[in-house]
Amino acid sequence: TSSKSDIIDIYREKSRIQRNSLWMVDLQGEVLEEIPLEDPDSYCAYSATGTATGGVVYVNYGRQQDFDWLQSAGVSVVGCVVVMRVGGGVSYAEKVLLAQKAGAGGALIYPDPADIPQDPRRLGLNSYTAISEHVHLGSGDPFTPGFPSFNHTQFPPTQSSGLPVIPAQPISANVASKLLSQLTGPVCPRGWQGRLPYVRCVLGRGFTSADGRRIRMGVYNTMTPVLLNNIFSSLEGRIEPDQYIIMGAQRDAWGPGAVKAGVGTAILLELARTFSNMVQNGFYPRRSLLFVSWDAGDFGNVGATEWLEGYLSMLHLKAVAYFSLDQAVMGKTKSHSITLLQLMIQIVCVCVSLQDSRPYPFVNTPLDTSGRLQEVLGGRLGVVGRSLGELVGLMVLRLAHDHILPLRITTYSHTALQFSAQLNKHSVELQARGLSPQWVFSARGDYSRAAETLQEAILNSDVQDETMTRIYNTRMMRVEYYFLSQYVSVVETPFRHVLHGRGEHTLSALTEHLSLLTSDPRRFNEALFRRQLALFTWTLQGAANALSGDIWNIDNVF
Structure with a gap:
């Protein structure tokens, strides 16, 4: 099985030749200083490869309204490297696309302490850790948009319109602080101020030094075809076997993936085991149950999307509901579930999530371990996971057995x-x-x-x-x-x-x-x-x- 670990190995092998990097350069392009990325294994999947050189502009969250405000204030980002913070209700892909439309030459994305806790003594993110993510504004294989990529299909390669043409790179709060603390320019509007230490919020373009310094960023990601494997288990219904209730969870993650994939996969396996035991004791559902472990979820739901695209005609009027178990504890399941709903299939998507009052900052980082998740939940990970599994199981039983589907069409x-x-x-x-x-x-x-x-x-x-x-x-x-x-x-x-x-x-x-x-x-x-x-x-x-x-x-x- 080839999954995220193989893709990381490919990138690391390439990075031994030339790593993604940041430099401070003069007007002639001569390197004045290299700025260490601190978290060199972090990257934005599907970023354009190449370099971008220019002044730096801080654009808050990189939302449409942020770029609109900059334009109204007469601050141009054309040809510049924009720095934006994680969050704001927009994905990395949306941030980079909006920066590209505004004319920026490159994008740097960092976690601000105002949005993501960064105190390790209080279960926060380290200030030297960046958050990886993909930047394809779409779902699935970006070179087979709208059609499946099974077995190297004969469809001619077609590049998705959602792939960026500018380089993008995640950076740590420390690196962002080093860049933003040296900026000059107009003061930021109210609400743009983060909590980076020693940073006075200004919009930028120039640096405090008078030597005409600029930033050059280099992204050397290499996209390589990788075999993906979705894993299925099914329980055929007795009366309406051609209607399905689907339960799914991604099993890949950028790091250890305790929240991102571990909990969802564990609940999925436990549900499959439980229903299997019920069958051995004489249980049969009215409708069919399908348990799916998706591959390459972190790259834009690739495994799920390609499967749906491949079997779309068969699934029309077949799938009753989809239960997304991704990030089921302390997570954000809505975006993934709705993505599947948007994919051309007329199913009801159920987002299942139990969240603690405290934010969980470690998603898509090497710090997303079961130990940290257990600590954040106060040792209740097993109890919470079991409760969530029982809830999903009961909902599935109702959907599998009710003569009339409990769907609220009004x-x-x-x-x-x-x-x-x-x-x-x-x-x-x-x-x-x-x-x-x-x-x-x-x-x-x-x-x-x-x-x-x-x-x-x-x-x-x-x-x-x-x-x-x-x-x-x-x-x-x-x-x-x-x-x-x-x-x-x-x-x-x-x-x-x-x-x-x-x-x-x-x-x-x-x-x-x-x-x-x-x-x-x-x-x-x-x-x-x-x-x-x-x-x-x-x-x-x-x-x-x-x-x-x-x-x-x-x-x-x-």
Whole structure:
């Protein structure tokens, strides 16, 4: 089995020739000083390879609003190396892509004590430790976007649009402090100040010395094909074997991976063992259970994505729910689960996580050990893990046995209603531009009525009628699939879900664009908004039609 350890070995072998590095250089490019990275084995997977030389600009978290503020303040990052801190609700991939769009030449990402505890005496991160992560704004193999990479498939290599073209490198708080403490320039706005020692928050571009110093960063990562192995175990259902409840956890990690992969894998194995013992005692579920250990999760859910892409047609109307066990304790399972939901498959994703009140700072570092996790949890790791496993087991049992799937299809009605309220707030501005929200209101009404009608029919149905319950379950399971936009390319837009995805086709993008009508009318693009509104409307209408069932029950007027 080839997993993350093999990839690390490949990178280390290459790094013996030339390691990722930072230098202080003069205007002629002569090296004045090498800045040790302190954590030389840290890296950003999928970073562009090469060097970037320029002034340094501090960009806070590297969010869109941070770059917008810099632009409004007249601070350019074009050709510069930007320094940004971990967090802020955006991934490494989003940070680097936004920096690239702003014209930066390179990106350095560090953990700030304001966001991640850095006192080892209080279970914090060492100040000389960097946090590794991948920077591909997408999911799966970045050279087979939208299609599987099984057995070196015959699809021609296609580079994902989510791969960065600028180098990116994680750095420690110490290295960030050394860079930022020497910067000159305007003072940072309120809320940008971190807690690096001896650092006065300024935006930068120049250094305190008058010798025209600049930073040069060098990234020498080498991408090499590696064999990945997903491991499956299944328990076939007795009545509806073609419907699946999937439980999955990644087993790779950047370091020891106690939280990242260890706990989830342990719970997955225990669930598989428990259900296996139940079968030996005469237990058989109504629907099939699938236990999956995913490979290469740290590189953008590669193992899970490629499997879904490879068996997508088979899984349509087959998968009932997916339970993500990644970072199940002290972790952030939501992003991984939603990523799987965004991948073109109409399943319900369940995020399972038990979190302590204290943050866990060691994810994606060599410090993510079982000993530290046990200490953070006060010796309760076994108890917490068992409780979580029992909770998942009970939820799986219900999904595996209930005649009618316990899916709340009316939830999206509320989401659509909230958006309708936002449109009403801007009705005057929209009418002035000849834009009518009437079709959205109609689609929302159709969806709400279809959901309520189906819910009422289920309540009044005979759950012993196998034919009818299967029809109802199929209609509910279609909903997520029909919330995947049919109007964007799966190659260019891997996250097509209009509510949980990313891109101009999503409801969040449409809402942000709508807000420009009052906040910044000059940036409002009427043609783009018309397209966004139309595509969202018909995606919502498609979901409503799917819930309605038979074609003769759909009452649209064209």
